[in-house]
Amino acid sequence: xxxxxxxxxxxxxxxxxxxxxxxxxxxxxxxxxxxxxxxxxxxxxxxxxxxxxxxxxxxxxxxxxxxxxxxxxxxxxxxxxxxxxxxxxxxxxxxxxxxxxxxxxxxxxxxxxxxxxxxxxxxxxxxxxxxxxxxxxxxxxxxxxxxxxxxxxxxxxxxxxxxxxxxxxxxxxxxxxxxxxxxxxxxxxxxxxxxxxxxxxxxxxxxxxxxxxxxxxxxxxxxxxxxxxxxxxxxxxxxxxxxxxxxxxxxxxxxxxxxxxxxxxxxxxxxxxxxxxxxxxxxxxxxxxxxxxxxx
Numbered sequence: 472x473x474x475x476x477x478x479x480x481x482x483x484x485x486x487x488x489x490x491x492x493x494x495x496x497x498x499x500x501x502x503x504x505x506x507x508x509x510x511x512x513x514x515x516x517x518x519x520x521x522x523x524x525x526x527x528x529x530x531x532x533x534x535x536x537x538x539x540x541x542x543x544x545x546x547x548x549x550x551x552x553x554x555x556x557x558x559x560x561x562x563x564x565x566x567x568x569x570x571x572x573x574x575x576x577x578x579x580x581x582x583x584x585x586x587x588x589x590x591x592x593x594x595x596x597x598x599x600x601x602x603x604x605x606x607x608x609x610x611x612x613x614x615x616x617x618x619x620x621x622x623x624x625x626x627x628x629x630x631x632x633x634x635x636x637x638x639x640x641x642x643x644x645x646x647x648x649x650x651x652x653x654x655x656x657x658x659x660x661x662x663x664x665x666x667x668x669x670x671x672x673x674x675x676x677x678x679x680x681x682x683x684x685x686x687x688x689x690x691x692x693x694x695x696x697x698x699x700x701x702x703x704x705x706x707x708x709x710x711x712x713x714x715x716x717x718x719x720x721x722x723x724x725x726x727x728x729x730x731x732x733x734x735x736x737x738x739x740x741x742x743x744x745x746x747x748x749x750x751x752x753x754x755x756x757x758x759x760x761x762x763x764x765x766x767x
Contacts, residue, residue, distance in 0.1 A: 472517045472722045516722035520715050527711045531704065538699050552611055555581055555635060563611035566591055566600055573614050576638065594623050601631060621674070 552558045558565060565583060567573040569590040577583045589610055591597055603609025612635075615623075620633055647654050664670055701708070720727065 472514060472520065472719065514722055516718040520718050523711050523714050523718075527707065530707060534704070535699060558612055559583060561611075562587065562605075564589055564605045564609065566597065566610040566613045568592070568615050568619060571615065573616070577614060594619075594626070597623055598627055622677075625677075 552561070552563065559582065562584070564587050565577065566589045567577060569592045574588060574590065577588055578585055589600065591600060591613075597613050600609040601611075601613060605611050613620075613623075617637070624631065624633060645657055647657070664673075
């Protein structure tokens with residue numbers, strides 16, 4: 472589009488083949504990006520195409536910047552050992568609460584090496600051990616019952632998160648003498664609380680954020696692809712391509728006007744010749760009648 476409007480000395484009067492070389496075509500958008508104050512285009516259609524290019528580049532840049540930020544944020548939320556198998560495979564130390572049945576669960580059912588198990592009594596010991604990690608004599612993960620984990624995360628939830636599967640057990644309960652008439656009343660009262668919104672209010676008051684919901688959101692984000700492809704911008708490319716093609720047709724009108732004028736000339740010539748063939752026989756007939764009438 473700019474091959475005949477280029478004002479550079481030595482290229483202005485050169486042939487189209489010399490003007491349309493690869494470096495000259497690539498230099499135009501680069502010059503606009505690096506040297507925006509330079510006037511590199513002269514035609515209005517070329518400026519329109521340049522505007523479409525810059526708009527397309529801006530959208531792509533913003534999209535990939537936002538996508539990169541989301542990837543980096545997701546990597547920060549990702550736990551270093553998302554599965555128990557990775558803890559066993561990497562020979563990491565794990566902790567449990569002193570006096571809890573979690574020790575038997577880790578050793579007998581999850582098959583952790585007993586030398587890798589460490590017990591702690593205070594939640595402050597949890598934080599210190601997790602901050603050290605296995606190389607410094609600490610732990611890579613802490614196993615405990617959900618109420619204790621939620622209390623710990625309420626204080627240190629900004630640095631640690633709950634992940635991995637949840638193993639069901641008998642949980643907590645109230646013990647009454649055999650045949651006590653209080654059993655049914657307590658059971659009914661517990662069901663009324665656990666099956667009503669009151670339970671959520673209690674958890675938010677004493678445990679803070681619902682970490683089960685956070686885990687579900689993280690799993691959902693992890694399952695979604697974080698990459699952007701050309702198909703993500705298919706509509707944008709189609710619109711930009713259509714606008715550029717329209718500008719090219721308007722700018723290079725002399726290219727398509729020649730065949731249009733040729734077709735128009737040939738069509739007019741054909742129509743004129745066809746109409747003349749239809750008119751000539753009637754003219755001959757009218758002349759013969761006049762001649763015949765004169766003879767009579």
